[in-house]
Amino acid sequence: MIQINQLTKYYGDFCAVDHINLDIKEGEILGMLGPNGAGKTTTIRMLTGYFKATSGTIRIDDYSIDTDLLKIKDMIGYLPESAPLYSNMIVYDYLNFIAHIRGLDRSKSDARIEDLVGLCGLDNIMHKTINALSKGLKQRVGLAHAMMKDPEILILDEPTSGLDPNQIVEIRNIIRQIGKEKTVILSTHILSEVEATCDRAIIINKGKIVADDLIKDMIRRVGEEQIIYLSFLEASLDDVKNRIIPFDGVIAIQELKSIDEKAIRLKLTCVNKPSLRKKIYQIIKKTDWILIEFSQETKDLETVFRELTKEK
Amino acid sequence: MRQVIHILNRELKDYFISPIAYIVISVFLLITGWLFFSSFFIFNQANLRNLFNLLPLTFSFVIPAITMRLFSEEINTGSYEILITLPVTFPQIVLGKFLASVLCLTSMLIPTLSYPIFISFFGKLDWGPVIGGYVGAIFLGAAYSAVGLFASVLTRNQIISFIIGTLICVSLTLIDKMLFFIPQTMLGVIGYLGADFHFKNISKGIIDTRDILYFLSIIFIGLYSTHLAMQEKS
Incomplete structure (x- = not known):
């Protein structure tokens, strides 16, 4: 029209x-x-x-x-x-x-x-x-x-x-x-x-x-991707990275600053599938790491809007 | 034409709902009344020459006060956008607003009709110059309205638009009084541009096509410039 x-x-x-x-x-x-x-x-x-x-x-x-x-x-x-x-x-x-x-x-x-x-x-x-x-x-x-x-x-x-x-x-x-x-x-x-x-x-x-x-x-x-935050105590960064990156569906992994100095905090960008989260959990269970955060965030329209319109 | 009448109606309502029209009309009547009657009994003549002599100058101040809001206010409040996006053309808008201000100034002149009526009781009034004077006053007012309308479309500030309008109108009124600055060869042309000169002719009771044509051209130039300024805005 x-x-x-x-x-x-x-x-x-x-x-x-x-x-x-x-x-x-x-x-x-x-x-x-x-x-x-x-x-x-x-x-x-x-x-x-x-x-x-x-x-x-x-x-x-x-x-x-x-x-x-x-x-x-x-x-x-x-x-x-x-x-x-x-x-x-x-x-x-x-x-x-x-x-x-x-x-x-x-x-x-x-x-x-x-x-x-x-x-x-x-x-x-x-x-x-x-x-x-x-x-x-x-x-x-x-x-x-x-x-x-x-x-x-x-x-x-x-x-x-x-x-x-x-x-x-x-x-x-x-x-x-x-x-x-x-x-x-x-x-x-x-x-x-x-x-x-x-x-x-x-x-x-x-x-x-x-x-x-x-x-x-x-x-x-935008819902196809999700972000998972993980924080561990008593774990080494390389070890964690090596065990998690090989998974099918993990797109990116990024280390973040943690409030607790001893802990390591990671941001995982991955596809939105429950089976992936299940696999990650099973890996963690097999190790001695102490899990203190496992949270997820789905992208919404607002995230897309911000990504597309933010000043570069 | 129907659209012009709708716009005209709205503008007229706006004039008389708000206090502007009443204030301008009272100020006008006060000034002309005082200027006229302060010397009327001294001259002891039954005519309105005094009233019409000063009309071009009073109009130079009063008419821009009537027209200043026509566009400036709309541009300032944003209703201009609404007006433009309604199914009306620019000429319809310009014409509607112009006619509204002409009607407003006519209503301002109506109370002054009491002067000739009053005078006619005292002496033998020659109605020719009176009728000529009123016809001339409407032409003069219409020409100044067109100028004022143009001044109004230039700015969103009513005060600035009033000042621009007054400047142009005063120049048109006084230009033939400034002729001693002008070289001899230009005298005729510049003299012809003066609104006062043409108005005086008509107010003597001589309705000459040259004078009418002069006012019509001022009106046309004013309205056309307004139209151009509107196009420039979009």
Whole structure:
């Protein structure tokens, strides 16, 4: 549905988005991950027509952003970061303005606003001015704004930033509900959010896409490796290394500093199989080493994110 | 055109929900009222010449105060991003905001209609120059609004946008008073650029196409530059 090809944006000399290619299918919920300043917002702003790309193309269905901008704006519902709505308007007036400018006539707009009030939970605040609302409520008004014309594509830039945990759950539920029928693009730097709401995720760092996969594949792939920590007393390092390295499945072994000076501490990177742990245990049992730590850590999305985006 | 009206409506509501419109209108009425009536009884003539003589200068300060928020505020709060990503074109946005400020300044002029009505009880008022004066005032105000709108799109700071707008408007007002600096051959051209000169013609009751054309060109240049500045931003 959305095809992004070699999209690039320069601010002066600084390259914010660097030749990004991306294909988004209809009905997909795509999570855009990345550290601050990675180029998420810039990409989104080009997609919504707020910024012009330095080079590259964006196509949505059969429309190109260069020639059919108005048509594309009409298809997209967009909520910018921190919902910068017209703050001195009353919620009802604001939604009414959006409805009219989105081309809904008077009879339809009231019905649509009523639907959105139900969906986003705005019952008690329709008469309040927007700048009197709490951040979470404002965000909900913003969601209603973005969904006004039942858009085919919904783009949300950090929709849950600054909300309390209850509000986050509420907003996520709304997003998931919308995502059943619509294409949703969600930018965030909260990983659990992507795990909870999205089908597919891309990780952007320094203007480039460094990972692009279905969430379940991403999690499965990162779950294939695990890290085991071992600490021994009364054992020699070489002896331990010689006995453990030959195992099939041990990828790397690394000595760590131990708090106890007499102990040796090792970090084993290996494939995630219970049989391997069993074998390691059996080896240890045969020796005189005193085992004081045997712990494991599975990699999660967060580890992958950190590995892909850390400063080198 | 429908989109222009929606934007116009929203801006007008914004003017009259917030205190800006009321403050600007009261300041305007206070200044013009005082300037006009302080010498009105001394001259002892039933005309509004005094009011219209000073209008270009008062407008140079008042109109940028009306237009300064139109873009600056939106850019500053970020709602500009929302506006741009709605299905409207740049010309629709520019036109909507421009017309809103023109309507706002018209509503500012309406209370001054009480002056000619009041004067007409005292003496025989010639309505030609009065009507000409009001038509001219709207053209002048519209031209300054276009200038102010351009100043507003340049910066996110309303005060800076007010100062830029005022500078341009004051220059347009006073340029034909500065002619002694200008070489003889340029006199005609520079003189023609002065807004005051054209406004005076109209306010005498002579509605000349050259003067109308002058104001229309200022409006066009102002609005088109605004459009260009918006494109530059994206």
